Amino acid sequence: MRSLFPVIFAIILIFIFGVVQLLFLRFLNREWWQKRWVRMAAWTLPASGAVSVVLWGYGEYSRVDWLAYPGAIIAVLAFILEVALTLSLPVSGIIHLVNRVFDWLGKRGLRGKSAVVDHRRRLFLKTSAAIIPLATLAAGGVGVASAMAGARVYRRPIPIDDLPEDLDGLKILHITDIHLRHYVGLDDLTDVLEAARPHEPDIVLVTGDVADDLRVLPDALRLIGELNCPLGGYGCLGNHEYFRGLSDVIRAFGRSSVQLFVNDGIRLKRGDTPVFIGGIDDPMLMRVRDYGLFDEDLDETLDGTNQDDFIIMMSHRPNAFDYAADRSVALTLSGHTHGGQVGLDGRSLFESVWPERYLWGHYRIKQSHLYTSSGVGHWFPFRLGCPAEAPVLELRKA
Numbered sequence: 001m002r003s004l005f006p007v008i009f010a011i012i013l014i015f016i017f018g019v020v021q022l023l024f025l026r027f028l029n030r031e032w033w034q035k036r037w038v039r040m041a042a043w044t045l046p047a048s049g050a051v052s053v054v055l056w057g058y059g060e061y062s063r064v065d066w067l068a069y070p071g072a073i074i075a076v077l078a079f080i081l082e083v084a085l086t087l088s089l090p091v092s093g094i095i096h097l098v099n100r101v102f103d104w105l106g107k108r109g110l111r112g113k114s115a116v117v118d119h120r121r122r123l124f125l126k127t128s129a130a131i132i133p134l135a136t137l138a139a140g141g142v143g144v145a146s147a148m149a150g151a152r153v154y155r156r157p158i159p160i161d162d163l164p165e166d167l168d169g170l171k172i173l174h175i176t177d178i179h180l181r182h183y184v185g186l187d188d189l190t191d192v193l194e195a196a197r198p199h200e201p202d203i204v205l206v207t208g209d210v211a212d213d214l215r216v217l218p219d220a221l222r223l224i225g226e227l228n229c230p231l232g233g234y235g236c237l238g239n240h241e242y243f244r245g246l247s248d249v250i251r252a253f254g255r256s257s258v259q260l261f262v263n264d265g266i267r268l269k270r271g272d273t274p275v276f277i278g279g280i281d282d283p284m285l286m287r288v289r290d291y292g293l294f295d296e297d298l299d300e301t302l303d304g305t306n307q308d309d310f311i312i313m314m315s316h317r318p319n320a321f322d323y324a325a326d327r328s329v330a331l332t333l334s335g336h337t338h339g340g341q342v343g344l345d346g347r348s349l350f351e352s353v354w355p356e357r358y359l360w361g362h363y364r365i366k367q368s369h370l371y372t373s374s375g376v377g378h379w380f381p382f383r384l385g386c387p388a389e390a391p392v393l394e395l396r397k398a
Contacts, residue, residue, distance in 0.1 A: 007057040010075050014053060017082035018046025021089060028093025029129070045085075049078030072182040076381055077144050084136035095129040139384060143342075147381035150188060151388035153195035158362060158369060159398035160330065166271030167310060170395040173201035173229070176316070176335025177375030178220065179240065181212035184377030186219055192376055192390045193227055199392040202270070203231035206258065207335045208238020208282060208316035212379060214245060217252045225257035231268055233258040236279030238316035238336065240379075243284075263300040267309065276305050279314040294323040302327060318358035318372040325368035331395075332370045334358070339374030343386030360386065 025033055025042050032038045052074035059068025102121060155171070173196050178184055196204075204227055211217040224233050235258050241249045253260035261279030268275045280297040298313070298320065305311060311329045315321075318334035325332075339360035340348035348359035363370040374383075376390050 007053060007060060010056070010079065011050060011053040014046055014049040014075065014079050014082065017079065017086050018049065021082050021085040022046070024086065024089035024093065029089060029096055031096055045078055045081060049075055049082070052078060069182050073381065077141075080140040080144055080382055081137055084140040085133055088133040088136040091132050092129040095125050095132075099125040099129075140382075143382040143384040146387060147183065147341075147378060147383040149387070151192050151376045151390050153192055153199070153390050153392065155199055155394055156362075156371070156391040157394050157396045158331065158371065159396050160369060161367060161398045163395055163397045164271075164273040164310060166273035167275070167395050168397050170203075170270060171199060171201045172312070172333070172393040172395070173199070173204040173227070173390065174207070174333050174371065174373050174393055175204060175224070175376055175390050176207040176333075176373045177209040177238070177338060177377055179209055179212050179375075179377035179379045180216050180220055181379070183379075183381040186216055186223065189220055189223055189376070193223055196390060196392060197227065201227070201229050201392050203229050203277070204233040204258075205277070205312070205314055205333055206233065206235035207279075207314045207333050207373075208236055209240040209335065209375075210235070210238075210249075212240055212244060214248050214252070217249065218255065221252060221256035221258045231270070231275075234266070234277050234279065234314070235260050236314040236316060237262060237282045239282050239284045242282065261301075261314065263297050265301055265305075267305075274306065274309045276302075276309040276311045277314070278302065278305075278311065280320060282316045294320045298323055298327055298329075302329075318363075318370060319356075321358055321363065321365065321368070321370040322356075324370075325365040329368055332368070333393075334370065334372045335375050337372060337374075338378055338383075339372075339386040341374075341378065341380070341382055341386050342384045343374070348386065 022042055025038070052071045055067050056071030056075055059065065059071055099122060175192070178189060180186065180189065204224060206224065211220055227233065235253065237249070237260070250260065259266070262281050265276055265278030268277060278301040280294070280301050283293040301313070302311070313324050313329045313332045315324070315332055315334050317336045321332050321334070337348070337357060337359045340350040342349040343360060347361055351359055358370055358372050360372050360374050363372070371391070371393055373391060374386050374389050376388055378388070
């Protein structure tokens with residue numbers, strides 16, 4: 001039943017935004033509503049969204065993937081376009097109102113301009129009114145297309161003060177938020193791993209939300225393990241592991257070469273330098289300000305570490321970074337945020353609104369570092385200026 005929650009939620013949203021965009025078009029943009037083809041297009045959008053959701057839901061319930069997958073994609077596209085119109089049509093409506101006011105003033109003899117100027121004004125306002133919804137619709141389409149484009153795999157240097165010589169050049173393939181199901185498949189994961197292979201990562205760390213379809217989780221872990229990194233592959237839990245079935249997830253990890261850490265870790269060595277790789281549990285039901293669980297999980301995970309250990313911590317949620325920095329954790333790797341899925345110049349567009357969320361990129365507190373990845377996949381396929389990624393983090397002496 002849980003798998004149908006997104007379907008139910010989607011049809012509610014498509015209905016609400018469909019009604020809103022129809023009302024905005026009907027009452028705020030009467031000039032357009034009078035055109036028959038505009039009315040047909042306006043009704044077609046929510047109708048096609050509703051039909052696609054029905055196909056999606058039936059495919060989910062009957063496990064008919066060839067119906068569920070295209071149904072989910074078309075439903076999301078319809079929803080994105082409805083949101084784009086909901087945001088833009090009020091602005092177009094204001095422009096149309098301004099145009100009507102000028103026309104009214106002209107009829108009252110208060111125009112004070114020539115007919116040529118009046119014609120230019122009308123053309124400018126009508127063009128502006130049309131450009132705004134067209135631009136938002138185009139941005140919506142680009143965002144969906146970008147989400148389908150695949151993840152970037154690239155080398156990202158992380159400069160660290162007093163980095164031990166043995167760790168200078170250590171390469172970590174950071175994989176998170178694959179969300180294997182409708183929008184990201186095993187073929188996409190294979191492409192990511194093949195693109196990472198030439199970088200010769202020393203270790204692969206997976207920070208949760210691997211598969212929303214647990215049927216493919218064993219194959220996903222097998223593919224990750226076949227990368228055969230010298231220091232191995234390790235993972236931690238995300239909230240979707242709880243959503244989909246924790247016992248099945250633990251069983252799948254237990255049968256793979258990718259070791260799962262739940263408030264636990266392992267001590268490795270690179271040269272003469274001990275490296276502790278840890279992973280904390282995901283506080284799935286954590287309230288916005290109830291961060292006490294991070295204290296407990298980090299203390300449990302770090303119990304038994306030595307002062308000489310270079311500590312790398314996996315935490316699905318980047319909110320743990322403040323607590324990890326208090327414990328002098330050298331590097332924390334996280335995901336969960338998807339970078340807000342809208343970005344600008346390598347940062348989340350919502351960075352200024354929620355700076356404490358560490359939404360995307362490299363952060364530093366004193367001698368502790370965090371990298372929050374925007375993730376390989378998504379459960380909602382929309383990305384604008386925030387591409388999916390699987391960075392190869394290379395530790396370098398600052």
